[in-house]
Amino acid sequence: MVKVAIYPPNSLVLADLIERKGLTPLSLQKQMRKKIKDLEIDSPPMNITEDDPIAGLKYAAIEVPSGVRGRMFIIGPLIDEAEAAIIVDGAPFGFGCVGCARTNELSIFYLRSKDIPVLEITYPTNRAETFNMVNEINEFLDSLKEDKEEE
Amino acid sequence: MSQNLCMSPELGKEDMDPNVVNRMIFVGPNAKVSEGEIVHEMHMLGLPLTIKHTCYGAMVSGQKEDVLKAITEIRKLDSYHIFTKDRGFAPGDPRRCRGHRFGPREGFHQMEKEFQILGDVADALEKPEKVIIHPKTPVDVDDFVETVNDYINKE
Numbered sequence: 001m002v003k004v005a006i007y008p009p010n011s012l013v014l015a016d017l018i019e020r021k022g023l024t025p026l027s028l029q030k031q032m033r034k035k036i037k038d039l040e041i042d043s044p045p046m047n048i049t050e051d052d053p054i055a056g057l058k059y060a061a062i063e064v065p066s067g068v069r070g071r072m073f074i075i076g077p078l079i080d081e082a083e084a085a086i087i088v089d090g091a092p093f094g095f096g097c098v099g100c101a102r103t104n105e106l107s108i109f110y111l112r113s114k115d116i117p118v119l120e121i122t123y124p125t126n127r128a129e130t131f132n133m134v135n136e137i138n139e140f141l142d143s144l145k146e147d148k149e150e151e
Numbered sequence: 152m153s154q155n156l157c158m159s160p161e162l163g164k165e166d167m168d169p170n171v172v173n174r175m176i177f178v179g180p181n182a183k184v185s186e187g188e189i190v191h192e193m194h195m196l197g198l199p200l201t202i203k204h205t206c207y208g209a210m211v212s213g214q215k216e217d218v219l220k221a222i223t224e225i226r227k228l229d230s231y232h233i234f235t236k237d238r239g240f241a242p243g244d245p246r247r248c249r250g251h252r253f254g255p256r257e258g259f260h261q262m263e264k265e266f267q268i269l270g271d272v273a274d275a276l277e278k279p280e281k282v283i284i285h286p287k288t289p290v291d292v293d294d295f296v297e298t299v300n301d302y303i304n305k306e
Contacts, residue, residue, distance in 0.1 A: 010261070012175075012236045016235060017272075027236065033237070035239075092264060131271065134271075135280050139281070
């Protein structure tokens with residue numbers, strides 16, 4: 001099954017549309033679940049440990065704020081796993097923001113620079129745009145499935 | 152607001168099981184089924200699941216195979232209007248549950264926002280159309296130079 005990275009990484013609409021096509025969405029919640037089950041963490045709402053920013057160094061330089069590196073520790077493995085990506089641009093604050101603009105920029109940069117098929121769309125503001133967004137995503141996912149079958 | 156900064160909850164065996172998944176089930180605005188019907192249907196399946204009835208639909212937790220089976224079954228009720236996504240925390244987990252906090256939990260505002268377009272998303276799924284995707288490409292350097300030169304010459 002093709003693993004598709006999504007941005008915003010915790011989007012309901014994107015994750016659901018990908019699953020409907022039988023593909024695997026790489027959602028943030030699965031990564032968070034791993035952290036929650038970690039016995040070493042006492043209080044998961046503040047679940048960053050001193051090791052996380054160090055592991056985040058793989059994705060962001062030492063000059064980058066520790067918050068970005070800590071977030072990249074969670075999001076980075078998803079980007080590594082990705083075989084395709086769907087990025088929604090201009091999503092409003094409430095639409096799956098990971099709470100850090102720089103992390104968003106860095107993650108989108110990694111997804112774009114990775115040699116994988118990427119679909120970039122804009123967050124819909126009306127009914128016609130929503131229809132277009134859904135149709136484009138479905139078309140993109142179908143093309144991924146066809147490519148996989150050809151392989 | 153110290154309650155929001157939270158405690159170490161007493162986690163059960165299920166909370167630590169790597170094969171246990173949590174799913175949120177959303178009922179879209181124009182759905183032909185209600186939240187209650189979905190919860191009832193899941194209970195009737197007789198699977199070992201923890202099911203919570205919520206304002207947007209339901210939350211279900213259990214072994215991965217059982218949860219996926221339950222989702223497949225309830226999607227049959229109204230496939231276009233039932234949406235699902237993963238959730239990190241278990242249903243009723245005091246670190247996230249609204250019942251133990253002041254105000255809405257994290258993630259509620261996103262759900263609220265996405266719920267506004269769920270009706271249109273469901274309609275789009277019901278009536279799919281063929282579209283051509285135009286991939287974004289960078290501007291060709293020669294074209295860019297030409298445009299700049301044209302502009303300079305006009306001045």
